[in-house]
Amino acid sequence: MDMQQENTENTPAATKYCNKDTENAKEYIKAFVDASLDEHKACFKATWHKMIxxxxxVKSDALKGGKD
Structure with missing residues (x-):
């Protein structure tokens, strides 16, 4: 249970590097390195879903444009 609480506390750091809200590269790299494996997985999944x-x-826009 303590591990889950610790991961919850670390999540803002992961989202900080994942969302690239930081303008300072040094802070971004530190947040990236300090993030847990679960945080990296969550960031990867979120990025993957955004890409999909x-x-x-884009595909649906192209299909709509081709039918008109």
Whole structure:
């Protein structure tokens, strides 16, 4: 249970590097290195889903444009 609480506390650091809200490269790298494996997995999954959604949007826009 303590491990889950610790991961919850570390999540903002992971989202900080994952969302690239930091303008300072040194802070970004430190947050990236300090993130746990679970945080890296969550970031990767979120990025992957964003890419899939964007691809599907472009594909559906192309199909709509081709039918008109």
């Amino acid at each position: 959604d964007k691809f599907q949007q």
